Amino acid sequence: MANERFANVALSLLAGDNWDSFAGNFEQVELTVRERLDSPGEQSPFVYFPTSAVVSLVMELKSAETIECGLVGVEGYVPFGNTLTSGIAGCQAVVQLPGTALRIQWRALEELSHRYAQLRAYQLRYGEYLIACVAQSVACNAFHPLEPRLARRLLAMTDAVHSDQFQLTHELLGQMLGAHRPTVTAAARSLQEKGGIRYRYGRIGILDREVLAASACECYQANRGRLEALLLPMVTS
Template sequence: MPVSIAQTIPIANRLLAALPRKDFVRFLADCEEVELALKEVLYYPGEHISYVYFPINSYISLATPLEHVTGLEMGLVGNEGMLGVTLMLGVDVAPLRALVQGPGLALRITTPLFLRVLEQSSALERELKRYLYVLISQIAQTAACNRFHMTEARLARWLLMTQDKSHSNTFHITHLFLAYMLGVRRVSITKAASSLQNRNIINYQRGNITILDRNGLEAVSCSCYRSDKEIYQRVMV
């Protein structure tokens, strides 16, 4: 259920926080604050986009559908981004499955209201065009990563990305879900996670992962994590 939007302002989504105050307040007037539930599917591929989401302390997995499996993760959206950015291209159909991976708050706005506000705010349009470029670049980076990099390095990258989105050192995730998201066998995830745990980089117990050594995790991660961060810093900041 929607809750008071006044609570949102101190924790604002980074895209919206970058707007001039007038544009920011005007946008908030058309939004509602909602609680996103774990494993809630916000979009299915090919489905009409009814709402646009700006995560606050939640994060959303973007996965492309594959035959006989849940899907291969192509990106994560946290409070640095938005869900529904394809509307910027005049396309109101979701290209990917959007699954809530980290429950929490988000700002939600209907598609008609979003498009109306977008027409009225050149600052919002400029910010979201930049974000669209970043998201496309990161999805392309993920595709290359899935093809060429080893499971342990990809897992380390994924854990770093999730820590960034969750703003926490601890989060809940199963080996089976990780295997689906990374497109590998469950035994490969178990082996990679055990390797990281044996080096005291992470602690993994009953689906709860705690990052103990972020620097060690960055050292294990492939270069794709740094590339993702660099493209965001170069374009958005």
């Protein structure tokens, strides 16, 4: 489990010499695609630190229409609300790419946060980062066309999994982007014709990041810049 801990940026800040003393609070779990880790208005008993899985933060309307407002990979954890006072979720946390995570009771995490100032500092900085990314998503979804948003989304996904290959259907992409499947298919076909990606049977491969970056909206670089400015210095210093 120690190696899994280092796979998540936040948990890597916990003092290595003391890991064995509180490792029993964590449980390694397998997260499956479309699995819901929490729902709006509910208090999840657990906090999940992805070590290979990727989780979408999703808003769902009464009409059952959905749109993604944030993405969580190895740089963070869900539900974010569990590290605040109420512990009440503001949106759904839905697994988009299956994989592993370390799970802990949120009360136990609260105790660790009080014991380890560096972990608490990262949580506060991560909250700043995530809120800014959600705000960026609001502007992106309101003003940017689908193809640039799709390119941004695929770049963010490959960053999150540290791989240029992953399973992702057009249907699930449509739900995350707030678009109908045929329009997502058309946008993906355009990116494929440009040589940026290859899509076959629900599997996406990134062929040329430069092509994809040229097609993406400004929001990818904005969020990437926030990650490099707010979070990465805490683990590289």
